[in-house]
Amino acid sequence: MELTVGELARRSGLTVRTLHHYDAIGLLVPSLRSAAGYRLYDRANIERLHRIQALRQLGLSLADIGTALSGPQAPLTEVIERQMAQLDHEITKATRLRQQLGLLHAQLASGQSPDLADWLDTLELMTMFENYFSTEEIKQLPLLHDAATRAEWSAMVALVQAAMERGATPGAPEAQVLALRWMRTLYRDTGGNPDFLVRLNRMHDNEPGSWDALGVSAPMRRFIEEAFVEGRLAIYQRYLKPDEFAFMREHYGATFAAWPPLLAALRKAMVEGVAPDDPRALELGRQWSALFRAYAGDDPATHERIRQAHANEPDLTDSSWSDEALTAYVRTILAALQATPRTH
Numbered sequence: 001m002e003l004t005v006g007e008l009a010r011r012s013g014l015t016v017r018t019l020h021h022y023d024a025i026g027l028l029v030p031s032l033r034s035a036a037g038y039r040l041y042d043r044a045n046i047e048r049l050h051r052i053q054a055l056r057q058l059g060l061s062l063a064d065i066g067t068a069l070s071g072p073q074a075p076l077t078e079v080i081e082r083q084m085a086q087l088d089h090e091i092t093k094a095t096r097l098r099q100q101l102g103l104l105h106a107q108l109a110s111g112q113s114p115d116l117a118d119w120l121d122t123l124e125l126m127t128m129f130e131n132y133f134s135t136e137e138i139k140q141l142p143l144l145h146d147a148a149t150r151a152e153w154s155a156m157v158a159l160v161q162a163a164m165e166r167g168a169t170p171g172a173p174e175a176q177v178l179a180l181r182w183m184r185t186l187y188r189d190t191g192g193n194p195d196f197l198v199r200l201n202r203m204h205d206n207e208p209g210s211w212d213a214l215g216v217s218a219p220m221r222r223f224i225e226e227a228f229v230e231g232r233l234a235i236y237q238r239y240l241k242p243d244e245f246a247f248m249r250e251h252y253g254a255t256f257a258a259w260p261p262l263l264a265a266l267r268k269a270m271v272e273g274v275a276p277d278d279p280r281a282l283e284l285g286r287q288w289s290a291l292f293r294a295y296a297g298d299d300p301a302t303h304e305r306i307r308q309a310h311a312n313e314p315d316l317t318d319s320s321w322s323d324e325a326l327t328a329y330v331r332t333i334l335a336a337l338q339a340t341p342r343t344h
Contacts, residue, residue, distance in 0.1 A: 002040045132199045176231035187319035194263035194321040239309040251295040276332040285333035
């Protein structure tokens, strides 16, 4: 198929002036000329125009598009897939905005005076969450949809802030109780899914304003994490010998951030039905064992005392993002790991 500049303009929704400009800057040069000297665009030109428009929709300048198209080019199917993904993202954002506007309209129509600041904070949070969670996953996060949940978090944040302002240390019983409450609430609001926790942590690390709507600062997050660690150490101390506990105290805190990603990977393997003796599962088992031994040491007697603590102390196992099913799966992996011959 060969099209004149006017025909291509009508079919593409662009203006003739735009196509002439693309020709002048060498971005889209007609491949053919008619006997009368008119520009004619063939199939290859139309495909290139699609790439140009796709890249324009992704925000690239004409100069950047020219550079991008001068090198090896991705298949057109891949370009279209990127366009579709971008459109899906924009549709999701527009849908959420439409829902929020509907709620605002309903409040105004009923004579209520909505809290615009809270509404805007929620909308800002949603925008950030969309970069880390799918549409379906966002529906599972009550912080974005449930006013009672937001109020609960705000009250808890206020208590933690007050404790910090009073000079409470992470080792204080008050701080440990608040940290345990915080983690239990976070566990509830992530549905016990460690992958959600990992992505929330990544969002909070990458988006400085992600917790601003609730008044959570980076120092507050550190305070909670340190208090949570101190609370768990206080429990372990009741079961361990002094030298065992001294070793754990020195190393336990350093492993805190490493557990959620490992739990998320193990949960994914379990859901996908990866067999315990599969090389992927065995590698996760090795990581689990290495992380555990990093603070528990190598003495089997110490390990048994730690297991006893977990069996007797609900505060060590509740809201740990490792439910009974995942714990059982890990046990089968560790058993398979022990039965696997060592290679040198």
